[in-house]
Amino acid sequence: MANTIIMSKYQGLGNDYLILDPKKNQVQLQGKKIALLCQRGFGLGADGVLYGPVEIDGKLGVRIFNADGSESAISGNGVRIFAKYLMDNGYITEKKFDIETMSGTIHVECLNSRATEFKVNMGKPSFISSDIPVSGEVREVIKENFVFHGKEYKATCLTVGNPHCIIFTDNVSAEAVKNLGPYVENADEFPERMNLQICRQVDKGNLEIEIWERGSGYTKASGTGSCAAAAAAYKLGLVESRINVNQPGGMIQIDMEEDGTVYMTGTVGYIADISVAESFFS
Numbered sequence: 001m002a003n004t005i006i007m008s009k010y011q012g013l014g015n016d017y018l019i020l021d022p023k024k025n026q027v028q029l030q031g032k033k034i035a036l037l038c039q040r041g042f043g044l045g046a047d048g049v050l051y052g053p054v055e056i057d058g059k060l061g062v063r064i065f066n067a068d069g070s071e072s073a074i075s076g077n078g079v080r081i082f083a084k085y086l087m088d089n090g091y092i093t094e095k096k097f098d099i100e101t102m103s104g105t106i107h108v109e110c111l112n113s114r115a116t117e118f119k120v121n122m123g124k125p126s127f128i129s130s131d132i133p134v135s136g137e138v139r140e141v142i143k144e145n146f147v148f149h150g151k152e153y154k155a156t157c158l159t160v161g162n163p164h165c166i167i168f169t170d171n172v173s174a175e176a177v178k179n180l181g182p183y184v185e186n187a188d189e190f191p192e193r194m195n196l197q198i199c200r201q202v203d204k205g206n207l208e209i210e211i212w213e214r215g216s217g218y219t220k221a222s223g224t225g226s227c228a229a230a231a232a233a234y235k236l237g238l239v240e241s242r243i244n245v246n247q248p249g250g251m252i253q254i255d256m257e258e259d260g261t262v263y264m265t266g267t268v269g270y271i272a273d274i275s276v277a278e279s280f281f282s
C-alpha cells in the first residue's frame with residue numbers, strides 16, 4: 001500500500017478528536033485538509049484534530065484545531081484526550097504532568113490505572129470583555145442584553161482560554177442550541193467568534209447544557225463549555241463549588257476553588273488507530 005499516515009481517534013463524552021502525531025508521521029497539517037479529515041462523508045468524521053506532541057515554549061504541547069480548520073488555544077476534552085494519548089504511547093509515565101497549549105500550561109492528573117479519567121487544572125476564568133473578547137467598553141459581561149437573530153437574550157460571557165457565551169434558560173434542547181448557535185458564534189460583538197452553551201440549573205449541584213462550538217457546531221460535550229457554564233452559574237450564585245455539568249455525551253465534574261481556579265474531571269476513551277490516505281496531507 002502507498003505510504004499511509006497513522007492517526008488515532010479518541011473521544012471525550014462523545015466529543016471526538018483525531019490525533020496526528022508528527023513523531024510518527026512526517027506530514028504537515030493544513031487548515032482545509034483538517035476540515036476534510038473531520039467531515040463524516042468525505043473524511044473520517046471528528047469534532048477536531050489534535051496535532052502533537054509538539055514543542056510549545058520549549059516544552060511538550062499540543063495544537064488544537066476545530067472541524068472547520070480553525071485553531072483554538074484550548075479544548076477541555078482535547079487536553080484530557082491528549083493526556084491519555086501521551087500515556088498510551090509511552091511519552092509520559094507519571095500520573096501528574098503538564099501539557100503546553102496556546103492558552104498556556106495545563107496541569108493534568110490521571111485518576112485511574114486504565115488512564116480513562118483525568119482531573120485538569122483549567123486555570124482562572126475571566127469575565128472581562130477585553131479578555132474574552134467582547135466588543136464595547138471594558139466591563140464584566142454578566143447577564144448583559146444581546147440581540148441574536150432578532151431576539152433579545154441575557155448572556156454571561158467569559159474566557160477559560162477560549163471564548164464562551166452562557167445563556168440560562170429552561171428550554172435546553174439540541175434544537176434550541178442548533179437554531180441559536182450560528183448567530184451567537186458569528187455575532188458582530190464577538191471579534192474572535194464564540195462558543196455557546198445554553199444552560200439550565202437543575203439544582204445547587206447540577207447544570208444541564210447543550211453546546212454549539214465555535215468552528216465545530218453542535219457537539220455532544222465540551223470541556224471548556226462545562227467549565228464556562230459552571231463558572232458563570234457560580235458567579236451568579238446559582239450553584240455550590242462542586243458542579244456536575246450534564247450534557248448529551250455524559251457528565252463532567254467541575255470544582256471551583258477559593259482562588260478562582262477551575263478544575264475539570266472527566267473520562268476519555270480510545271477508539272482506534274486509523275491508516276489514512278496520504279492525499280489528505282498533500
Ligand SMILES: N[C@H](CCC[C@H](N)C(=O)O)C(=O)O
Nearest residue numbers: 072075076077162222223224
Ligand atoms: N471549539 C472550541 C474548542 C474546543 C472546545 C471543546 N471541544 C472542549 O472540549 O473544550 C473553540 O474554538 O474555542
